[in-house]
Each structure stands twice: as structure tokens, then as C-alpha cells.
Amino acid sequence: MNPDHPDLTTYALGELPPGQEREMRAWIASNPEAQAELAGIEQISDSLHHGAPVPVEKLTVQQRQAVLTPPKGPRIHTPMMPRQPLVRRQPGFAPFFAGVMKIAAVLAVGGAAFLLGRHSGGPAHTDIARTGMDAQGALTPSARPMVPLKSTPVKTAPVVAEVVPAAPVAPAPAPKPAAAPVVTTPAATPVVAKVAAASEAPKPAAAATPAPVPAPSPAVAATAGSASADARGYTAVSREPVARITIRPHETRPAPVKIKGDALASPPAKVPPPPPPAANEKTRTPDLAIQSWKTEVATCPWNPAHRLMRVVLQLPADQPASTSPANAYGVQVSFDKLAVRGYRLLSQTHVAPQAGSSTAAHVAWYEIVPNGGTVDVNREAGRIVATITVPGARFNSQTVGPFDSSKLLALDRGSKWENAREDFLFETSIVGFGLLLRGEENLGTLNHELVLKLARQAQGDKELDGERGKFIRLVQEAKRMTGI
Amino acid sequence: MSGQHENNDASMLVKEALDLYESSLIAYAASLLNGDIDRARDVVQDTFLKLWLADPEKVRENVKAWLYTVCRNRAFDVLRKEQRLDLGNDEIITEHRDWRPDPSQSSDTHELCDRIWQLVEHLSANQQEVLRLKYIHDCSYKDIAAATGLSVGNVGFLMHVAIRKLRDLLSKELSEHPHAP
Structure with missing residues (x-):
């Protein structure tokens, strides 16, 4: 091609x-x-996206009122799609034959229904027959005395309150997804204790034991109200609509190459550190250069009522902002109160540039509790769930120079995770694995099986020896260790 | 009874569509009507009034494409009445445009995104339309095909040619006016 x-x-x-x-x-x-x-x-496409003017014009008040008032007169149902291709009439006797077949089908179905009605002795039929009709045509109750209904106690499985203890597997240190291309930021929670916790949640019921009571749906619990969403690890947007994350570009610099061997014949001269600024000298923090940024929103695999949002900022690894570890830049994610009830930061990570590339990335993942249920998939215009801004940043595309991009809108178009691109899926699986390792609460249906499913779907027909294959083997090992 | 039910459905559909697409449709109509916002508003008003007359059940499945189609046809009706429509004659459209960048706009500090959208003005009418529908109105290829009457393959080809042309124009402009760091 x-x-x-x-x-x-x-x-x-x-x-x-x-x-x-x-x-x-x-x-x-x-x-x-x-x-x-x-x-x-992609460069041109990104620029077109960033620079696309946002339509703001509205109808006048009178026009809006006229539009919202139903027009008088008979309604004419016409599709009014003049550019739809015309349907060609079928030649010959095909329409006649089709009509005959339709009539025959209607007669057959009607006849069958009639015969079925005559010969069936079901309770519904009997009741209808016994129900009389008075002179006015109103239905009269049957002469048969009405038997009051009794509530029969339903045999249900006893509720087991205590949690089944985890299998006495030695809590081996949780494997870190070191081989994966993206490493989730670990939480401060010790990992060892969390492996056991993760093994408890999705434990399948044994055949002889009573059925365990499933955990309440996190979607219902989380969307019940902002307070409950808050209590379950989500931040209520009504209380704190702006989430802040910090980028330290110094961390995106690739690690210096280690030279094997004890000594070099001509070791490189050590570069002296820059002199510290004088006390009265004002140091100016350099602007953070961003090459491009984007957001993606899709359904959350472990909780279909929630949404996953990925924010990706691509930045040159070698830039003035990355020279000092002290340089930190805030990214503000302002959630729309009308569209989002709560949110939580699942993960954020720096991705160092790959070999041959000078572009690093900062990726943040949020789980969003929508305000008002799921998004109608038909509405492809989407709705704005968040606005992302980076104060102190300047935008400089690799090929075409600086451009103005003061804010980035995150649009929820009702996309499903099943239709997401493979990199989104694979990173979702890594984020999910990180959540399992950290033993976060409110994980819905998330377990090792789901992580594997996501990773395998993202892997496709790629080689098993690649990074994704390694990650899958790692999750399989973790699953085996937790005894699930 | 049924009429009342249909009216409620239509009312809800019109209200939802108005909330979602009002501004986008005005912008789209304005782009077809040479930037005439007032006339674009009239066209959009007509479009929503036509939505009242459509069968909600049939339209609801793809209301976006329906609205863009009707809005486009209505805008072309307006242009035809004013005898300003010259469909398909890209050469005439191109001739009437100045290909040289505006000196006041081509300073070194010019922003890329403004530049690229100014360069869009130099594309042919149908290329501009598919680009606008894609990037401003967030339409899929399928929606664009439904609204413009083109096939999905044609939409893809137009988009490809438009982007390639933009790259060429941008490279040419940058070589003539290199950006000062």
C-alpha cells in the first residue's frame, strides 16, 4: 500500500x-x-482539533420560543432526508408476490392464535371467560370469590456476615509490573497486606457453602448521593470541583546510560552543577513546554455506570523545565458539576521517551461518577465532563511551532471500553492491576480475570514475548499467588 | 391520545436537539452562508421547526445527521434564492480568494492553530465542509456522508486530500516565513 x-x-x-x-x-x-x-x-489533525472554534452563537429569544412551541396544523410524518438514496421498485410480480406472502403470514399467525385460544385451558383464559361485561360495556368482577394472597416465606440462603479468610498463602511480595511500558504510581499503602485483601473480594462460592452476599453495586452506592460517593473514596464535585495533579518534568528524562566495566580509558569530564542563585536574585521557573494533549473517556470496565477518563500530555523530555527536579507544574482538572457527581484519581504516571524518540508523556487516569446516569450513545456531540488547564505552560508542536491552547475539554460521547483503542485498553488493564495491588475499595467487578481479559484484548495477535505478553504472564502469576 | 403522545415525544426531541446542536448548527449554517449569522439563525430555526413535523421514532436514531442534512439543504435553498450558489465550481471559489497570507497575520508570533484554520479557507468548498463537520461539529464519517450525500469513501478521500493540502500549505508558509524561536 x-x-x-x-x-x-x-x-x-x-x-x-x-x-x-x-x-x-x-x-x-x-x-x-x-x-x-x-x-x-496526526500533527495536522491535532492542530485542527486544538484550533477548532467553539460554536457559541444562539438563537434569539423569539426564535427559541418559536422553535419550542409546537406548530399548529396537522403533523406530516416525512423523513425529509432528500439525499437518502431512492429505493428502486422491484420489477415484475415481486411486489404482488410479497403482498400475497404477507397476507398469508398474517392469516397463518391469526389462525394459529385463534386455535390456540380455543383449545388452551390456562388460567388467564378461564378468568377472562368468567369475567362478565355489564350493559355499559364495563368489566364486572368474576363471581368467583377472591382468595386473599398470602405471602409465602421465600427460602433464601442465609446471609454470611463474616468474610471468608484468605487462603493461607504466604503473602509474597506483590510483583511490580516492571516489564510493562507504563508503570502505575504505587500508593503509600503497603502492598503485602493488600494482596490478601484482593484475594478475599472476588472469591467464588464453594458448592456446599451458602452463597455469599454479593457486595452492593458500587454504581448504586456511589451515585446515591454525593456524601456516599465521597465516603467510598470519591471526591464529590459539589465540594471540590477541581482536581490537581503535579507534573515534574525532571522525572520524564531518560535515565543516564550505565557504562559497563570498572573504568574507562578516557572517562567523560564531570559537568559541574550550576552555581546556586544569589540570595537577592530572583529565579524564574521556565515554562513547561507541551507538544500536544488529549483526553479520552469511555465506560469503566469494572463498573459500567462509571466512566474512565485518560488525560495524556506529551512533552519534550529535554527542555529547560526538566533540568531541575524542583520544577513542578500543576495540572488543573475542573469537573463539570452538571455532568459529574464524583471522581477519583486512579493513577498518574510519567512515561519516559522510547528509544529513538524525544517525547515523554504524563498520563493521568480518573474514574468518574456521572451525574444523571449513563450517556446516551446516540448523542455523539458528547457532553463536557471536565476542562483541563496547565498554568505556566506553553504549547509548541514539533513540526509547526507554537500554538495557543489554553484549555482542553474532555468530552464524554458515551463510548464503550470495548470499542476503545488497544493502548487505552492495555493501560486500563495496568491501572486495574494497580488498583488490585493497592486493595482499593469500590472496585466493582474488577479482579485478575478482568485485568487479563483487558490485557488480552489489547494484545490481539501480537507476539507473546513482547511487553504486553510479559504483563499478561505477570498478572497470571499474581492471580495464581493470590489463590483465586 | 396517540397525537398527544407523539407531541410529547416531538417536544422532548426538539428540546434535547436544541440544547445539543443549536450553536453547532448555527456555526455550520453560517459557514455555508458566507458567515451571515443572522441568516444562519433563520435557517436553524426552520430546521428545528421541521423537526416538529418529523416522526420522532424515525428521526431519534440519528437526529444529528438529520439536523445537519436539513440545515444544509435549507441553507442551499437560501443561497439558490439569492442566486449565490455555485456548487462544484471550485475554481471560481478559489479565484475569489487571496492565496497569499495576510501580512498582518503572518508575523513570527502567529499561532499555529489560527494559521491552520486560516489555511482551511484556501481549500475547496467540499474539502472545507468535511473538515468543519469533522473538527468543529465532531461528526463521524458516517454522519458527514449522511449530511452531505457523499459516500463514506468519498468523505475519507476528501479528508485525506484536505489534510495533505493543509500540510503542503503549512510547509510552504513556514518556509517563506520561518518562525523565530
Whole structure:
């Protein structure tokens, strides 16, 4: 395929069907020319996205009132899609034949229903027959005396209050997903205790033991009110609408290459540290350079009522802001009160540049409790769930120079995680694994099986020896160790 | 009874559609009507009034594409009445535009995003339309195809050519006016 093929643009814009997308991905991976072309298309596409003017004009008050008032006169149901392709009339006797077949089908179904009604002796039929009709045509009650209903006690499985203790597996230190390309930021909670906790939650019921009471749906609990959402580890938007995370660009710098061996014949000269600034000298923190940023929102795999939001900021690894570890920049994520009831930060991580690239990334994951249930998938315009700003940042694209991008809107278009791109899925699996290791509460249906499912779906037909394959083996090992 | 039920459905549909697409449709109509916002408002008002007359059950499935289609046709009706419509004659459209960047706009401190959207003005009418529908109105290829009457493949091709042309224009402009660091 030629790198100038329109399908490459279609792929870059996420419009290619899944089957073709897989083929295209494989082709791009093996074709450096196509990779360069794709990068160029994405740069332009990102710029168009960032610079797209936001429509703000509204109808006048009178016009709006006229629109919202139903027009008088008979309603005419016409699809009014003049550009829809016209349906060609079928030649010959096909319409006649189709009509005959329809009549025959209606007669057959009607006849069958009539015969069934005559010969069935079900209670509904009997009751209807006994129900008389008075002179006015109103239904009269049956002469049969009404028997009051008794509430029969339903045999239910006894509720087990205590938690089944975890299998006496030695709590081996939790494996860190070191081989994975993205490393979730570990929480301060000790991991060892959490492995046992994770093993308790999704333990399947044994055949002989009474059925354990399932945990209440976190979606219901979390959306019951802002207070309960808050109590379960979510921050209520009504109380704190702005979430803040910190970027330390110094951490995105790749680690210095370690030289094997004891000594070099000509060791590199040590660069002296920069002199400390004088007491009265004002040091100015350099601006944070950002190459591009984007957000993605999809359903949460472990809680379909919730949404997952990924915020990705791409920044050059080698920039003035990354020279000092003291440089820190805040990212403000302002959630829309109308669209979001609560949120929690699941993970944030720095991703060092890959070999041959100078672009690092900072990725943050939020779980969002929507305000007012799930989003209607048909509404592709989406709704704004959050606005992201980075004070003290300047935007500088690699190829075309600086651009103005003061804020980024996170739109929820009702996308499902099953339709998300594979990198989103794979990172979701890593975030989920991190949540399991940390033993976070309110995890819904999250368990090792779901993490594996996500990772395998993201892996596709990639080689098992790759990073994703290694991660899958790691999760399998963790699952085995926890005894689930 | 049924009429009342339909009226309620239609009322809800119109209200929801108005909340979601009012501004986007005005912007879209204005882009077709050479930036005439007042006329665009009239077109959008007509569009929503037509929505009242449509069958809510049929339209609800893809109300976005329906609205953009009707809005587009109504805008073209307005242009036809004023005899300002010249569909498909890209050369004439191009001739009437100045290809050279405005000197006041091409200073070194010019922002990329403004520049790129100014360059969009230099594309042909149908390329502009698919780009605007994609990036401003967030339409999928399928929606764009439904609204414009093109096939999805045609939409993809137009988008590809438009982006390639933008890259060329941007490179040309940068080579003529290199950005000072």
C-alpha cells in the first residue's frame, strides 16, 4: 500500500473499521515511511482539533420560543432526508408476490392464535371467560370469590456476615509490573497486606457453602448521593470541583546510560552543577513546554455506570523545565458539576521517551461518577465532563511551532471500553492491576480475570514475548499467588 | 391520545436537539452562508421547526445527521434564492480568494492553530465542509456522508486530500516565513 493512501488518514482519525484497523496497524509497524506519514497527519489533525472554534452563537429569544412551541396544523410524518438514496421498485410480480406472502403470514399467525385460544385451558383464559361485561360495556368482577394472597416465606440462603479468610498463602511480595511500558504510581499503602485483601473480594462460592452476599453495586452506592460517593473514596464535585495533579518534568528524562566495566580509558569530564542563585536574585521557573494533549473517556470496565477518563500530555523530555527536579507544574482538572457527581484519581504516571524518540508523556487516569446516569450513545456531540488547564505552560508542536491552547475539554460521547483503542485498553488493564495491588475499595467487578481479559484484548495477535505478553504472564502469576 | 403522545415525544426531541446542536448548527449554517449569522439563525430555526413535523421514532436514531442534512439543504435553498450558489465550481471559489497570507497575520508570533484554520479557507468548498463537520461539529464519517450525500469513501478521500493540502500549505508558509524561536 502506498503511504499516501486515504486509509492512512482514516486510520489516524479513528474511522477505520476494526478489522481493517488491525491490518493497517501491522502495515504501519513494518513501514517507517508510513509511520512518518502518520505522524504528519496526526500533527495536522491535532492542530485542527486544538484550533477548532467553539460554536457559541444562539438563537434569539423569539426564535427559541418559536422553535419550542409546537406548530399548529396537522403533523406530516416525512423523513425529509432528500439525499437518502431512492429505493428502486422491484420489477415484475415481486411486489404482488410479497403482498400475497404477507397476507398469508398474517392469516397463518391469526389462525394459529385463534386455535390456540380455543383449545388452551390456562388460567388467564378461564378468568377472562368468567369475567362478565355489564350493559355499559364495563368489566364486572368474576363471581368467583377472591382468595386473599398470602405471602409465602421465600427460602433464601442465609446471609454470611463474616468474610471468608484468605487462603493461607504466604503473602509474597506483590510483583511490580516492571516489564510493562507504563508503570502505575504505587500508593503509600503497603502492598503485602493488600494482596490478601484482593484475594478475599472476588472469591467464588464453594458448592456446599451458602452463597455469599454479593457486595452492593458500587454504581448504586456511589451515585446515591454525593456524601456516599465521597465516603467510598470519591471526591464529590459539589465540594471540590477541581482536581490537581503535579507534573515534574525532571522525572520524564531518560535515565543516564550505565557504562559497563570498572573504568574507562578516557572517562567523560564531570559537568559541574550550576552555581546556586544569589540570595537577592530572583529565579524564574521556565515554562513547561507541551507538544500536544488529549483526553479520552469511555465506560469503566469494572463498573459500567462509571466512566474512565485518560488525560495524556506529551512533552519534550529535554527542555529547560526538566533540568531541575524542583520544577513542578500543576495540572488543573475542573469537573463539570452538571455532568459529574464524583471522581477519583486512579493513577498518574510519567512515561519516559522510547528509544529513538524525544517525547515523554504524563498520563493521568480518573474514574468518574456521572451525574444523571449513563450517556446516551446516540448523542455523539458528547457532553463536557471536565476542562483541563496547565498554568505556566506553553504549547509548541514539533513540526509547526507554537500554538495557543489554553484549555482542553474532555468530552464524554458515551463510548464503550470495548470499542476503545488497544493502548487505552492495555493501560486500563495496568491501572486495574494497580488498583488490585493497592486493595482499593469500590472496585466493582474488577479482579485478575478482568485485568487479563483487558490485557488480552489489547494484545490481539501480537507476539507473546513482547511487553504486553510479559504483563499478561505477570498478572497470571499474581492471580495464581493470590489463590483465586 | 396517540397525537398527544407523539407531541410529547416531538417536544422532548426538539428540546434535547436544541440544547445539543443549536450553536453547532448555527456555526455550520453560517459557514455555508458566507458567515451571515443572522441568516444562519433563520435557517436553524426552520430546521428545528421541521423537526416538529418529523416522526420522532424515525428521526431519534440519528437526529444529528438529520439536523445537519436539513440545515444544509435549507441553507442551499437560501443561497439558490439569492442566486449565490455555485456548487462544484471550485475554481471560481478559489479565484475569489487571496492565496497569499495576510501580512498582518503572518508575523513570527502567529499561532499555529489560527494559521491552520486560516489555511482551511484556501481549500475547496467540499474539502472545507468535511473538515468543519469533522473538527468543529465532531461528526463521524458516517454522519458527514449522511449530511452531505457523499459516500463514506468519498468523505475519507476528501479528508485525506484536505489534510495533505493543509500540510503542503503549512510547509510552504513556514518556509517563506520561518518562525523565530
